[in-house]
Amino acid sequence: MNDSSNTGFTPSAPTIDTLQVSGTKLTESVKKLLHDGNIRRIVVKNDQGHTIVEIPVTAGVAVAIVAPVLVAVAAIAAVVDDCTIEVHRIDERVPTA
Numbered sequence: 001m002n003d004s005s006n007t008g009f010t011p012s013a014p015t016i017d018t019l020q021v022s023g024t025k026l027t028e029s030v031k032k033l034l035h036d037g038n039i040r041r042i043v044v045k046n047d048q049g050h051t052i053v054e055i056p057v058t059a060g061v062a063v064a065i066v067a068p069v070l071v072a073v074a075a076i077a078a079v080v081d082d083c084t085i086e087v088h089r090i091d092e093r094v095p096t097a
Contacts, residue, residue, distance in 0.1 A: 015089040026077035026085075027070060030055070033087055034066055043086040044076065052076055052083070 021029050026044065033042055034057060042055040053076060055069055076083075 017087040017089065019085040019087065020082065021085060022082055023077045023080040026080070026083060027074045029085060030073045031066075031070055033057075033085070034069070038090045039087060040090045041088040043088070044073070045084045045086065046080055047082045047084075049084070052080070 019029060030042060030044070033039055034055075039057045041057060044052045044055075046052055053072065055073075
């Protein structure tokens with residue numbers, strides 16, 4: 001049965017934002033994104049488009065979990081010049097007319 005027929009909502013397409021950042025700004029950018037509430041996953045890619053790290057993000061991420069991730073991102077930032085951050089946002093449900 002169609003989910004939208006009962007709730008009046010239909011799922012929207014996933015939203016993926018892309019950010020170009022230098023290695024020096026990588027840690028700061030990821031830290032800011034981790035504190036954003038509607039992020040599902042963060043993917044860091046090098047300047048050639050190869051995935052360096054994928055960070056799954058869940059609601060209510062604890063500081064104990066974020067700290068090691070930021071250490072890893074800082075280590076990556078030390079060896080890359082430019083990179084791309086793909087921000088996969090949580091699917092929002094859009095009301096149907």
